Amino acid sequence: MERRAFLNTGLALGAAGIAGTAPSRLNASTRRFGAPDGPVRLSSNENALGLCPAARQAVIDGIAEANRYPGATRRAVAQALATKHGVSTDCIVLGNGSTELLQMMVQATASRRTKLIYAEPTFEDVMEYSLPETYLRHPVPLDRRMAHDIGRMRELAERSWDPTLVYICNPNNPTGTLTPCGEIDEWIGSAPENIRFLIDEAYFEYAHDPGYSSSIRWIMDRPNVVVVRTFSKIYGMAGMRLGYGVAHPDTAKHVAQFSAGTNTNELALRAGLASLNDTGLVARSLDSNARGVAILRECLEELGLEFLPGHTNFLMHRINGDLQTYIGRMREHNIQVGRPFPPMLTYSRVSIGLPEEMERFAETLRTFRQNGWV
Amino acid sequence: MERRAFLNTGLALGAAGIAGTAPSRLNASTRRFGAPDGPVRLSSNENALGLCPAARQAVIDGIAEANRYPGATRRAVAQALATKHGVSTDCIVLGNGSTELLQMMVQATASRRTKLIYAEPTFEDVMEYSLPETYLRHPVPLDRRMAHDIGRMRELAERSWDPTLVYICNPNNPTGTLTPCGEIDEWIGSAPENIRFLIDEAYFEYAHDPGYSSSIRWIMDRPNVVVVRTFSKIYGMAGMRLGYGVAHPDTAKHVAQFSAGTNTNELALRAGLASLNDTGLVARSLDSNARGVAILRECLEELGLEFLPGHTNFLMHRINGDLQTYIGRMREHNIQVGRPFPPMLTYSRVSIGLPEEMERFAETLRTFRQNGWV
Numbered sequence: 001m002e003r004r005a006f007l008n009t010g011l012a013l014g015a016a017g018i019a020g021t022a023p024s025r026l027n028a029s030t031r032r033f034g035a036p037d038g039p040v041r042l043s044s045n046e047n048a049l050g051l052c053p054a055a056r057q058a059v060i061d062g063i064a065e066a067n068r069y070p071g072a073t074r075r076a077v078a079q080a081l082a083t084k085h086g087v088s089t090d091c092i093v094l095g096n097g098s099t100e101l102l103q104m105m106v107q108a109t110a111s112r113r114t115k116l117i118y119a120e121p122t123f124e125d126v127m128e129y130s131l132p133e134t135y136l137r138h139p140v141p142l143d144r145r146m147a148h149d150i151g152r153m154r155e156l157a158e159r160s161w162d163p164t165l166v167y168i169c170n171p172n173n174p175t176g177t178l179t180p181c182g183e184i185d186e187w188i189g190s191a192p193e194n195i196r197f198l199i200d201e202a203y204f205e206y207a208h209d210p211g212y213s214s215s216i217r218w219i220m221d222r223p224n225v226v227v228v229r230t231f232s233k234i235y236g237m238a239g240m241r242l243g244y245g246v247a248h249p250d251t252a253k254h255v256a257q258f259s260a261g262t263n264t265n266e267l268a269l270r271a272g273l274a275s276l277n278d279t280g281l282v283a284r285s286l287d288s289n290a291r292g293v294a295i296l297r298e299c300l301e302e303l304g305l306e307f308l309p310g311h312t313n314f315l316m317h318r319i320n321g322d323l324q325t326y327i328g329r330m331r332e333h334n335i336q337v338g339r340p341f342p343p344m345l346t347y348s349r350v351s352i353g354l355p356e357e358m359e360r361f362a363e364t365l366r367t368f369r370q371n372g373w374v
Numbered sequence: 375m376e377r378r379a380f381l382n383t384g385l386a387l388g389a390a391g392i393a394g395t396a397p398s399r400l401n402a403s404t405r406r407f408g409a410p411d412g413p414v415r416l417s418s419n420e421n422a423l424g425l426c427p428a429a430r431q432a433v434i435d436g437i438a439e440a441n442r443y444p445g446a447t448r449r450a451v452a453q454a455l456a457t458k459h460g461v462s463t464d465c466i467v468l469g470n471g472s473t474e475l476l477q478m479m480v481q482a483t484a485s486r487r488t489k490l491i492y493a494e495p496t497f498e499d500v501m502e503y504s505l506p507e508t509y510l511r512h513p514v515p516l517d518r519r520m521a522h523d524i525g526r527m528r529e530l531a532e533r534s535w536d537p538t539l540v541y542i543c544n545p546n547n548p549t550g551t552l553t554p555c556g557e558i559d560e561w562i563g564s565a566p567e568n569i570r571f572l573i574d575e576a577y578f579e580y581a582h583d584p585g586y587s588s589s590i591r592w593i594m595d596r597p598n599v600v601v602v603r604t605f606s607k608i609y610g611m612a613g614m615r616l617g618y619g620v621a622h623p624d625t626a627k628h629v630a631q632f633s634a635g636t637n638t639n640e641l642a643l644r645a646g647l648a649s650l651n652d653t654g655l656v657a658r659s660l661d662s663n664a665r666g667v668a669i670l671r672e673c674l675e676e677l678g679l680e681f682l683p684g685h686t687n688f689l690m691h692r693i694n695g696d697l698q699t700y701i702g703r704m705r706e707h708n709i710q711v712g713r714p715f716p717p718m719l720t721y722s723r724v725s726i727g728l729p730e731e732m733e734r735f736a737e738t739l740r741t742f743r744q745n746g747w748v
Binding site: 041044046047048049050051056059060062063064065066067068069070095096097099100103107108125128129131132232236237238239240241257258260261262263264265266267268271 | 415418420421422423424425430433434436437438439440441442443444469470471473474477481482499502503505506606610611612613614615631632634635636637638639640641642645
């Protein structure tokens with residue numbers, strides 16, 4: 001039932017990519033904070049709104065304490081996150097961005113026989129972290145829905161009793177597509193303990209599909225599940241480097257052994273706490289994102305450039321012609337778009353900026369079409 | 375010759391600890407920035423002056439960019455550090471505090487046969503980072519000068535051809551004492567490549583002994599040497615989490631594989647750059663520290679409590695009675711002093727705060743004496 005609803009929203013598509021559904025929240029205003037001079041950055045899935053006003057003030061108020069190792073503030077953030085997720089504080093592992101959590105899990109699971117199973121394409125950090133280790137790497141192409149091919153991943157994982165780390169980025173970066181949680185849940189519910197699940201929910205707040213939900217529900221029953229979240233996206237704090245993992249207390253304790261000591265910045269913690277307490281922040285980010293998406297989709301549809309049904313703050317769309325040439329030309333027009341994500345080299349990933357930035361991107365793309373470039 | 379000068383400054387002492395030489399810079403003014411309400415923190419070797427004014431302004435100016443992943447600022451800081459140390463940019467590895475560099479080196483050297491050789495007592499982080507790894511740990515007590523026992527460490531290291539990591543914290547935390555660089559240099563100059571040297575110079579700027587110098591001089595000739603520095607101490611940025619390693623480009627590249635991706639905070643980088651450019655900062659920190667040390671030494675001498683010849687922003691002194699009881703009583707008097715450092719359980723480590731904070735500590739210690747507690 002859940003999965004059916006999920007598939008109806010636009011994921012039952014060929015890998016070629018077809019337009020998804022239209023976002024619905026277009027009426028809230030956005031404010032332009034700290035837009036940099038220089039190129040329009042639509043390359044790194046940042047949140048162009050920047051830190052929320054309360055977080056900005058928290059940073060300023062914290063400067064006088066920035067000579068002290070964080071202690072009380074760490075505890076306050078862990079407590080706030082525990083409350084938010086309805087878990088105990090010892091389920092929370094703070095990280096220098098969610099990327100440090102990915103690294104911790106890679107390191108905590110590494111052995112000469114450990115398998116690492118991940119989608120292709122997906123966020124590359126886990127593979128980077130596994131490179132100095134002795135992992136056996138098994139990339140598994142996204143399926144025709146652009147979802148994780150859970151069946152194929154499962155087959156690879158269950159082929160032996162060797163320790164296995166399964167990385168699932170959901171929604172997936174760079175495609176923005178969802179993997180039905182029913183499929184993930186079914187696997188987690190029946191998987192043996194040698195299989196560890198690293199569920200990356202960096203873009204959780206952007207996804208509103210009925211077939212999508214957090215895997216945090218599993219952590220108390222399944223110590224082999226770690227869910228990772230970040231303040232970089234919906235909270236607009238990418239430069240502050242704050243993320244966290246949610247896991248069973250035993251798992252959290254084990255994984256935290258691989259953290260870099262006092263791994264969080266005092267000002268990031270204060271900004272994070274202020275952001276968590278800002279009840280309007282998520283809605284504002286979603287509103288701005290939806291407005292940007294609408295502008296982008298209108299342009300892509302007009303130009304007949306297919307795009308994947310994104311559930312994030314970025315969109316992956318077809319281009320005609322060579323990707324590197326396209327990226328270079330965009331840069332010449334003072335716009336940074338995403339890096340290439342092999343093997344999807346006929347697609348460009350573009351992050352959602354402020355509405356006016358997306359207007360500029362759309363104009364530029366129309367010019368490219370006039371020049372016969374896309 | 376170098377070593378003789380060195381020993382004359384007060385290191386040729388028994389382990390019982392005798393007063394060192396008096397600091398000379400007592401005339402500059404210090405400013406009280408952001409001293410927190412609550413306890414006087416003399417527990418974590420922080421710099422009570424806080425971020426320098428230029429760094430504070432840099433943080434404020436950077437808030438509008440804190441939603442962006444650091445890129446240009448990382449390169450600017452690496453370049454500034456390369457210039458400072460007269461090395462190329464590819465010799466610099468940025469870290470989430472210098473502690474992340476310690477972790478990277480521990481991880482980069484780990485194997486089932488790797489020996490870890492370190493002083494006892496010394497800064498504990500390297501041992502913490504080695505715990506989830508498969509290291510063979512070899513603590514070596516400080517010698518009667520309270521210096522690293524290089525002879526004994528060398529004997530242990532050269533007993534086999536197994537990979538070996540030697541951690542030398544110089545000046546040493548928690549004792550504040552120096553290890554003659556002539557002895558370290560002699561070893562580095564003749565050591566086989568299976569021995570890697572991790573030289574922690576977190577307190578470098580506080581040491582002015584003629585027998586002391588940086589091991590950075592070795593990095594181009596010896597790819598098995600990594601020197602670690604921090605912005606936490608002299609620059610007063612402990613809560614910002616910024617440190618770095620200096621090493622041969624090949625070593626730097628290898629070690630950086632173990633960093634947590636984009637591991638530095640944008641505001642920390644900006645504050646770091648501003649601090650490096652503040653030419654008066656080091657002198658101001660040293661002046662304040664010297665004033666605090668003078669107040670502390672006068673009190674300890676008056677009470678006949680021996681102390682080690684510290685070359686840092688902390689001092690280790692004898693107490694009479696049980697250490698945990700002493701720490702608890704200080705806390706009851708709203709003063710936090712350092713944690714216990716086994717096996718030196720008749721000593722307390724006290725960080726140097728602002729002069730007025732050291733006056734308060736001294737008063738409290740005199741009261742303790744009146745009560746017969748020390």
